Every structure is written in structure tokens, then in C-alpha cells.
Amino acid sequence: MFHSQVFIYSRFSPQGAAAIVRAQNEQYVDIMFRIHAEFQLNTPPQQPFWFTPAQFTGHIIINRASSHIDFFYLHVPSDNKLNVDLEWLNGPRESNTMEVDIGYIQQMELRSSSPSRTIGNVRHPEKIKKREEIAWISEMSERDALDVIEKEMYSFKQVCPFFIL
Numbered sequence: 001m002f003h004s005q006v007f008i009y010s011r012f013s014p015q016g017a018a019a020i021v022r023a024q025n026e027q028y029v030d031i032m033f034r035i036h037a038e039f040q041l042n043t044p045p046q047q048p049f050w051f052t053p054a055q056f057t058g059h060i061i062i063n064r065a066s067s068h069i070d071f072f073y074l075h076v077p078s079d080n081k082l083n084v085d086l087e088w089l090n091g092p093r094e095s096n097t098m099e100v101d102i103g104y105i106q107q108m109e110l111r112s113s114s115p116s117r118t119i120g121n122v123r124h125p126e127k128i129k130k131r132e133e134i135a136w137i138s139e140m141s142e143r144d145a146l147d148v149i150e151k152e153m154y155s156f157k158q159v160c161p162f163f164i165l
Contacts, residue, residue, distance in 0.1 A: 003039045010038040010052065018152040022059065023139030028070065030136070032059045032145045034153065035074075047089040053108060054083040057146070061131060069116040071131045075109035 009015045019033035038052035058074035076083055082102045091097030140148075151157045 003041070005040040005043070006037050007040065008035065008037045010036060011050075014153040018149045020145050020148050022142065022145040023134075023136040025135060025137045027064060028061055028134055029064060030059055030061045030071075030134075030139070032142065032149065033057070034146070034149045036153070042088075047091075049088040050086070052085040052087070053105070054080070054085075058110075061134070069112065071115070072112040073109070074111075075107075076105060078104070078106055 008017065014036050017033060017035040019031050021029055022032045023030040035056040035058075037056065038050050041049040041051050053076040055077065056074050057077055059071070060069060060073075061071035062069050082104055084103050084105050086101045086103065088099050089097050090099055
């Protein structure tokens, strides 16, 4: 866990999370997701300090029997020059004492180092395949999956572009 005071329904849009099944076969399901969350770093009586990454993106590959997780990766994308918002109060009233800054974090991630353990009496297959070795029956590219998720989170992205020829 990154921090104990995380809020998935943040003060500003977009809020929450969206996910899509990116790929599947008889044994596995690959789910891509995007989460918007903010962290309240201070606790009373200190003034609030909000740390809001632009987004968390990731995937999870689970066994169809729901017995284990084979792969998990969650990160703040770092391909843009700015990817985090910082806000804090310097006085008793929010209206005239709010300070705001935006910046860049090079790396913030959670990653599984190995598949999860089994639940109950269900056993792992002898050889767990690496993510790249799994043969999918149906799949979409990661870019296409992220585009679908983005359209779900931002309704204006659902509008088809208008071109003047």
C-alpha cells in the first residue's frame, strides 16, 4: 500500500477507476485498468496536503478459477513532463491560502515479483508462464485498451473528430 489515506473519489474529475478485459484464453484473463486517486498526506491538526498523481495505470493477470494472480503491475505513467499535482493550505481558510504546484515523479509503482500463492486446495500449475509467453485466444493492443478506458473516464473523448476537407 502506498499510503493509508488514499481517496479514489477525489475532489476533482475524473474520479474512480475503469477497467477492461484486454486479453483472455481458457486459463487466464488480462485486465487493464486506470485509477484516479489522491493522497491526504497530513492528518489533523496539521493543515491538509494533497498529493495527486495524474493517474495510475496497470494490469492484472488472473487465473480464470480465481485461485491466484499471475501478474500485477500498477504505476504512475512518466512519459509526460508533468504527472503529479500538489496542493496545501497555509492558513485557516481555503479560499485565500491554497498553494498549488505541479511536478514530475520519475517512478511510483507496485509490482508483483512472483505469482500469488494458492487459495484453499487449488494448486498452481507446475510451470507458470511469463506474461509474454501466454497465448491469448482474443486480445486487443494495450494502446487500444487504454483508449477505451480513456473514453470511459472522459465523455468528451467519445465525440468523433470533425474534419474540414
